[in-house]
Every structure is written in C-alpha cells, then in structure tokens.
Amino acid sequence: MATPTITTTMREQFADTVSDALDTDPRLAVVLAEISADRFAEAARRHPERVLNVGIREQAMVGVAGGLALTGMRPVLHTITPFLVERPFEQLKLDLGHQGTGAIAVSTGASYDYPGAGRTHMAPGDVALIDTLPGWTAHVPGHPGEVDALLRREFATDDPVYLRLSERENPEPLVTGPGWRVLRRGRAGVVLAVGPTLGPVLAATEGLDVTVLYTATVRPFDAAGVREAVLGSTPDVVLVEPYLRGTSAHRVDDALVDLPHRVLPLGVRRDVELRAYGSAAEHEAAHGLDAPGIAAAARGFLT
Numbered sequence: 001m002a003t004p005t006i007t008t009t010m011r012e013q014f015a016d017t018v019s020d021a022l023d024t025d026p027r028l029a030v031v032l033a034e035i036s037a038d039r040f041a042e043a044a045r046r047h048p049e050r051v052l053n054v055g056i057r058e059q060a061m062v063g064v065a066g067g068l069a070l071t072g073m074r075p076v077l078h079t080i081t082p083f084l085v086e087r088p089f090e091q092l093k094l095d096l097g098h099q100g101t102g103a104i105a106v107s108t109g110a111s112y113d114y115p116g117a118g119r120t121h122m123a124p125g126d127v128a129l130i131d132t133l134p135g136w137t138a139h140v141p142g143h144p145g146e147v148d149a150l151l152r153r154e155f156a157t158d159d160p161v162y163l164r165l166s167e168r169e170n171p172e173p174l175v176t177g178p179g180w181r182v183l184r185r186g187r188a189g190v191v192l193a194v195g196p197t198l199g200p201v202l203a204a205t206e207g208l209d210v211t212v213l214y215t216a217t218v219r220p221f222d223a224a225g226v227r228e229a230v231l232g233s234t235p236d237v238v239l240v241e242p243y244l245r246g247t248s249a250h251r252v253d254d255a256l257v258d259l260p261h262r263v264l265p266l267g268v269r270r271d272v273e274l275r276a277y278g279s280a281a282e283h284e285a286a287h288g289l290d291a292p293g294i295a296a297a298a299r300g301f302l303t
Contacts, residue, residue, distance in 0.1 A: 010165040011108045013147040015039040022047050027074040033061040035079040059088040065103040066095030081107040082123035097133045102160045110166035111243050111268050112283040124268035128247045130162045138162045138219035140195035145173030146216050168196040178217035180225035186210040189236040189302040190229045197240045204294035223255035235261035238298050244268050264301040
C-alpha cells in the first residue's frame with residue numbers, strides 16, 4: 001500500500017487515495033456528477049473505463065453505481081452533500097439498499113461548508129437520512145489525515161458506506177477506524193465529540209471534570225465504548241454532532257437502556273432555518289456549535 005499523502009483538505013486526500021487505489025484495484029470504479037471531475041482527470045486518462053462522469057445527473061450517478069455493484073465492481077460515487085444524499089435519496093434506497101448492493105458514497109460540503117452558495121448547498125440532515133437505511137457504515141472524519149485509513153478499509157468490502165467530508169477540521173488526526181477514543185477522563189459526565197466538532201469540544205470543556213470521547217465513525221455506533229465511559233462517570237451525556245441535532249441520541253439511549261441517564265444532544269438546530277449566507281464559522285456559532293456555545297450548553301447541563 002502506498003504511503004498516504006496528507007494534502008490540504010479532506011477532499012484532496014479523498015481524490016489522492018482513490019486515484020492511487022485505481023492503479024492497483026481492478027474492482028474499483030469512480031462515478032461522478034461533474035463535481036470534482038477535475039480532481040480525477042489524470043486518473044480518468046489512466047483508467048477511462050473506470051472513471052465515469054455522468055454529468056449533472058445525480059440520480060443517474062447512483063443508478064450507475066448500483067449497476068456496477070451488481071457486476072461485482074466496487075463503485076465510489078461523489079458530489080456535494082445535498083446532491084449525493086438528498087436529491088437522489090430514492091436511488092440510494094432502491095438502487096443500492098433494496099438491491100442489496102454496496103457502494104462508497106463520498107460527499108463534500110457537510111452541513112454548511114459552502115454558505116455563499118445558499119441553502120441549496122447545505123445538508124445538515126444527511127446522516128439522519130442515511131440512518132433510515134439499514135446496514136450503512138457512516139464515517140465523519142475530523143481531519144484529512146483520517147480520510148485515507150477510513151476510506152481504504154472500505155475498498156475490499158461490498159457494504160454500503162457513507163463518507164462525509166468537510167472543510168471544518170480538528171488540529172490533528174486521531175483515529176484510523178471505528179470506535180470511541182478516550183481523550184480525557186472525568187467524573188461529572190461524558191462528552192461525545194463526532195468528527196470536526198472535537199476542536200470546539202476540547203476548548204469548551206477545558207476545566208470541566210468530564211470524560212471526552214472522540215469518533216470519526218457513527219454507524220455502526222460504538223455502544224460498548226459509550227457504556228464503558230458512562231459506567232466510570234456520572235450518567236449524563238453531551239452528544240456533539242456536526243449535523244442535525246439529536247441524530248445519534250437514540251443510539252446513546254439504546255446503549256444505556258438499562259441505566260438511568262440523561263442526554264443533551266447538540267448539533268445543527270431543528271427549530272430554525274438560517275436564511276442569511278454568512279460564513280461557516282457564523283453558522284457554527286448560530287447553531288451553538290462553536291466553543292462558547294458548546295461550553296454554555298454543557299456547563300448548564302452538567303453543573
């Protein structure tokens with residue numbers, strides 16, 4: 001296996017990893033809908049039969065991926081988040097899920113990475129939608145350095161996989177696979193940080209006597225890791241996710257079903273739709289996902 005090239009963004013690392021793997025894995029194919037076609041131009045020259053651009057036809061992109069999977073190929077399909085999950089959701093449900101085939105669906109843009117493009121380019125409900133489909137793996141890396149390992153482990157499988165890329169990122173890579181990583185231990189509660197929320201979470205919980213866990217894989221959900229952390233602490237859990245608030249709250253409840261506990265879910269708010277463009281940082285603050293917002297919510301809940 002080639003040494004991973006850590007480049008500027010998660011999106012660049014994704015393109016580098018897949019382009020490299022195309023040279024050694026004859027099962028691998030890429031299906032695009034214009035977005036990032038420039039990043040796969042060289043790979044397309046080397047493998048024109050396995051790098052396919054269907055144009056601005058996202059439903060067709062998923063259908064083509066499903067067809068490739070039925071022939072034994074391992075398709076990777078990619079575009080901006082709402083055009084990958086929301087617009088062709090029926091095709092994800094039928095052409096992949098209902099047919100029992102798998103693909104690696106890779107999005108970019110996350111919840112609000114491209115606010116200048118308006119609401120059409122925002123998809124905070126993506127992971128919640130994927131959660132309605134059985135059997136999917138969902139990776140939410142927090143750093144470009146996590147993308148390579150999370151992606152490569154899926155090339156050899158035939159499972160449906162969702163990889164959510166973002167321009168929001170943590171200071172350093174911390175995981176190479178599923179499971180919660182313990183970063184701090186405390187007695188006053190447990191804070192779960194998913195993907196690129198970790199930086200604000202660590203700043204927000206500075207000085208609090210809490211356990212902090214981090215993961216870049218939310219499906220399958222590591223219930224055992226949450227349970228172990230709660231048993232060593234107060235059974236109060238703050239769940240911080242970079243998409244729709246409460247998306248994984250039911251998974252936490254299932255993990256602790258026989259234990260009295262409380263859960264405070266933090267994420268993109270469900271009660272408002274922001275219509276101002278602004279910056280990604282301003283959207284983060286408006287949803288209470290910056291360090292001050294998380295600190296205020298966590299301190300009020302835990303103390």
